[in-house]
Amino acid sequence: MSTTVNTLPTNADMTPEAGTPARQRRFHPITFFFTLLFLLISQSAQPQVRTYTLGGPEHPWRSGGDGHDPSFIVGNRFNGLVDTTNTPGDAIEFSHRVGWVSPRFFDGQANIASLVLEGDGSIKAPNLISVSSALLKTQLEGIIDGDHDIAFERKPSPFNPQVATFGIWVVLDFGRQVGVQRLRFYPRNTLVSNLQKPFHNDYLRGYEVWINHRQTSSTTGAPDRLVKRVLDNQDPIVNVDVPPQYVRLIKLRTMTESPFEIDEIEVYGTGYLNSATYLSDLIDLSAPATVGTLSWLEGLVGEAPSPNSPSRCAAASTTPPSSTANPSAMRMV
Numbered sequence: 077m078s079t080t081v082n083t084l085p086t087n088a089d090m091t092p093e094a095g096t097p098a099r100q101r102r103f104h105p106i107t108f109f110f111t112l113l114f115l116l117i118s119q120s121a122q123p124q125v126r127t128y129t130l131g132g133p134e135h136p137w138r139s140g141g142d143g144h145d146p147s148f149i150v151g152n153r154f155n156g157l158v159d160t161t162n163t164p165g166d167a168i169e170f171s172h173r174v175g176w177v178s179p180r181f182f183d184g185q186a187n188i189a190s191l192v193l194e195g196d197g198s199i200k201a202p203n204l205i206s207v208s209s210a211l212l213k214t215q216l217e218g219i220i221d222g223d224h225d226i227a228f229e230r231k232p233s234p235f236n237p238q239v240a241t242f243g244i245w246v247v248l249d250f251g252r253q254v255g256v257q258r259l260r261f262y263p264r265n266t267l268v269s270n271l272q273k274p275f276h277n278d279y280l281r282g283y284e285v286w287i288n289h290r291q292t293s294s295t296t297g298a299p300d301r302l303v304k305r306v307l308d309n310q311d312p313i314v315n316v317d318v319p320p321q322y323v324r325l326i327k328l329r330t331m332t333e334s335p336f337e338i339d340e341i342e343v344y345g346t347g348y349l350n351s352a353t354y355l356s357d358l359i360d361l362s363a364p365a366t367v368g369t370l371s372w373l374e375g376l377v378g379e380a381p382s383p384n385s386p387s388r389c390a391a392a393s394t395t396p397p398s399s400t401a402n403p404s405a406m407r408m409v
């Protein structure tokens with residue numbers, strides 16, 4: 077079973093108690109897949125009627141239904157993993173609205189840059205070929221993990237006096253669309269004091285920031301879009317505001333001949349992930365059974381769709397439609 081819902085990637089938030097929309101800025105499609113798995117054993121001679129509720133006190137969402145863990149292959153053919161959680165890709169959350177399950181939500185204050193290390197995401201410097209892959213991996217992951225000792229460096233050394241600094245691309249690929257509203261990057265010993273590595277003057281003197289909501293492709297109509305170009309930057313700590321929107325790629329291009337380093341690139345997410353999957357456990361009914369009505373409740377976020385806004389707005393969860401007293405459950409009779 078699956079259902080499709082849509083919401084907006086902004087700070088507009090669902091009211092926790094009522095599930096009603098707050099102020100809305102823009103709609104984008106979001107897909108929420110919910111899957112409930114049943115194992116039916118045999119037929120009972122004496123039929124009984126009982127209700128199984130997933131998302132209620134007896135079987136909360138986090139438990140998956142207290143059955144057999146699901147098992148699915150995730151990732152790609154080169155890096156596949158067996159996922160036995162109920163929330164593959166860690167794209168589901170249970171806390172934004174108590175008793176509900178929803179795509180992961182970001183309030184605009186969280187740095188989500190490290191999400192590029194999850195699932196199909198990546199961080200690369202595709203046109204930098206003069207650095208060993210191991211060192212490049214260490215330095216690139218060191219700019220999104222909050223480690224203020226490690227930086228991405230382009231500086232001359234006695235062993236390498238000529239270091240290319242202009243036109244270097246650093247590409248953050250989230251592997252999916254995430255809502256973004258702000259970036260920040262800086263060298264070491266700026267935002268966080270680091271007297272052992274006082275490189276606060278080695279900031280980027282020139283840069284471009286590009287985004288794309290898909291993989292870059294001129295043939296399929298997905299070119300990168302320039303957000304900001306600064307050729308005479310004077311700020312060690314750079315803030316770049318992005319109109320709230322879903323993006324998959326964030327690209328930083330250096331526009332300077334001066335040596336530089338980047339301690340961290342921070343990406344501030346907003347709104348819900350645009351897709352998420354919840355898989356229940358395989359629920360063993362342990363006796364002959366006939367599955368009756370299966371029902372749930374979806375809470376909507378934002379306004380109803382209009383002809384000019386084809387995306388539905390919405391979000392999260394389940395309940396018996398016949399009972400408003402328990403707003404988060406699934407009933408099977």
Ligand SMILES: [Ca+2]
Nearest residue numbers: 218223226339
């Ligand atoms: Ca760092």
